[in-house]
Amino acid sequence: MSTPHPHTDLADGGALQEPARGRLADGREILYFFDQPGDGDGFVPPADPRPLPVRPPAAELRRDPLTGEWVSFAAHRQARTHLPPADECPLCPSGHDRPTEIPAVGYDVVVFENRFPSFGPDQRDQVLGDRLGVSHPAHGRCEVIAFGSAHDASFGDLGPERARTVVEAWAQRTAELSTLPGVEQVFAFENRGAQIGVTLHHPHGQIYSYPYIPPRTITQLKQAVTHRERTGRNLMQDVLDFECADGSRIVERTAHFTVFVPFAARMPIEVHIVPHRHVADLAGLTADERDDLAAGYLRLIRAVDALYPTPTPYIAAWFQAPVRHPDAGELRLHLQLTSPRRAQDKLKYLAGSEAAMGAFIGDVTPESTAARLRAALATLDGGAA
Ligand SMILES: [Zn+2]
Missing domain, CATH: 3.30.428.10 (HIT-like)
Structure with missing residues (x-):
């Protein structure tokens, strides 16, 4: 290097x-x-x-x-x-x-x-x-x-x-x-x-x-900069504080990360993992944080696998700050795990509104997804005890 x-x-x-x-x-x-x-x-x-x-x-x-x-x-x-x-x-x-x-x-x-x-x-x-x-x-x-x-x-x-x-x-x-x-x-x-x-x-x-810089990151940069200008605070920290204060969409909190279904989840299964410390990317995590993340991420994947009797398709996407953008410091590392599965035998297809307009229509509430994931974790923990 x-x-x-x-x-x-x-x-x-x-x-x-x-x-x-x-x-x-x-x-x-x-x-x-x-x-x-x-x-x-x-x-x-x-x-x-x-x-x-x-x-x-x-x-x-x-x-x-x-x-x-x-x-x-x-x-x-x-x-x-x-x-x-x-x-x-x-x-x-x-x-x-x-x-x-x-x-x-x-x-x-x-x-x-x-x-x-x-x-x-x-x-x-x-x-x-x-x-x-x-x-x-x-x-x-x-x-x-x-x-x-x-x-x-x-x-x-x-x-x-x-x-x-x-x-x-x-x-x-x-x-x-x-x-x-x-x-x-x-x-x-x-x-x-x-x-x-x-x-x-x-x-x-x-x-x-x-x-x-890919389109989703450009959008996140704009939102974070606008939020900073309006409030003087970091957007992801405020999101984390908001989710923790509400609590209904929290799946789990570990020493260094919070796992939650976002307030406006776009997919039937959507879970984010956000570090408590403002860190740009996986390379910036401490060894303790990497230990904690590995354990928490594995638990999340196992919880998703436990939702249905057959494997659930998913995309696990690590959002990291861009390398050299002047506003990169506003973006925090986080995971977005999404799945189009909305029932045992049903997948959500990105149809006209989503595919053409980027306008998502949800039919599963984020609160119910969070409750199912918490129950899955409890079952896994019970099974291991
Ligand atoms: Zn092979």
């Missing part, structure tokens, strides 16, 4: 695990994280024996003049692996007769550059234009994070130790990716369930490094 991450405040001894680093056959970087950091001592990432084609060129970034939003066109992504059977899974460890994306015979947590990226493979500083018809190479970086060797596990099946390693890897990647040229925001997320477009079953997430 060349320069320190601008948001990182590790004065409390929150130094991040340094992964073991290797390269895949086409030059992509692969990083190994360990549940027990000592396990990485002397570990040499195995060579990748596959004959791989050269990496595709950067996708094309085009600007929508009606909204000012950027769209990445990555035609090569059409060739990517789609729901392969278990014996062709690219995220399983390599066997003797079947090399995969991960050359090791087993692993705890692995991060590697996506073979079919929406952004990258290169990172460059570039000024994005605003003329009609303007386009740019979609620089940036897209990484895959595999949560473990077991093909059939889900995040909720991971033990606390593994969940902690995943949090560690997210934080380390945020710190490092934030220093790359042209990267404006680092976004770690997990899509779970074929219903929301997952193309690989093996438990994994992704980490995008965007060359621009």
